[in-house]
Amino acid sequence: MRVPLMTAREVIVVGGGLVGALVAFTLRQAGADVLVLDAGRRGAAWRAAAGLLTPDGEGLTGTALHAEALDSLRRWPALVAALDRASGQPVFYREGVRRQQAGGGEAVTPGEARLHPPSVVRAARAGAEVRRAQVLALHPGPRGVTVVADAGGWTAQTVVLAAGVWSAAFGVTVRPVQGQALLLESPADVGAVYGPPTRGFSRYALSRPDGVYVGATARASWATTPDPHAARWLRGVAGQLVPGVTAPVQTRLVGLRPVTPDGMPLVAPHPGLPGVLVATGHGRHGALLAPATAARVLALVQAGVPA
């Protein structure tokens, strides 16, 4: 395939989801020249994500992710302020997430919060150069990395591969864990609440600017259409967590969480493509972990990615 090459860039970010958009924002804040290419994939996780920033709510205490999750959680308030300032588009962010306890009563961990992922992505993309393009191939060479996309071709000193589960097409071992959720048309403010833990599933409800969000299912699948079984289960969750809720369903959300074999995010030079950094595999914690990932990518770019 012959593709006309456009101007060489300092950094190209492949994928403008929660991770890619915040990586690009952080690099731009540090003065880098950045181009974001996003394919607008159906099933992108950020469009379906709840936006809970809850290391305790997600049971991360005692796991290998806990320290990074706490570090990332602490970064969010300053990042929200920077996004608001730079974009002029307020990002919805609220502290306070309740957890119902198995034996009754509720717990709240100070600092845990929630946000609205689509407004984060929109604010992070605002002012950046973002092109609608599906990247098809990455070719490292002596003058940088050539990016071949359906909408054209570019070269860059460094490419950050942040295409979520679709990073699998570029030699990264990552698989989809599909999640479904409901967005109810309710103006009621239910705050944010987790139900008691059940067999590995998280059940939660939270108010956002676009309605009451109820989540979430998890199964290994590339399917991006909602199914009636999940919708029934989620209606049951809504009934348990928001007593008396009768609001109609506004949207049935489906997203593919990118998961690595060991469940840890992969933020490192690509093992086989010089000049390419990988930032994916955040599973069910991409909103929580994105600020720490963006800081790590910035450090790697500043240190010089092996070419």
Ligand SMILES: Cc1cc2nc3c(=O)[nH]c(=O)nc-3n(C[C@H](O)[C@H](O)[C@H](O)COP(=O)(O)OP(=O)(O)OC[C@H]3O[C@@H](n4cnc5c(N)ncnc54)[C@H](O)[C@@H]3O)c2cc1C
């Ligand atoms: C139902 C559900 C609930 C969730 N709730 C939470 C939560 O409460 N808290 C939390 O921390 N996390 C949550 N997550 C997880 C979070 O959404 C993901 O971890 C996060 O979105 C991953 O970000 P990403 O940018 O790597 O991938 P994505 O968000 O999937 O974005 C990938 C982007 O890459 C683009 N792309 C793909 N292929 C290409 C290509 N070839 N060329 C160019 N662009 C490409 C896509 O269009 C997309 O925009 C949830 C996920 C789901 C599904």
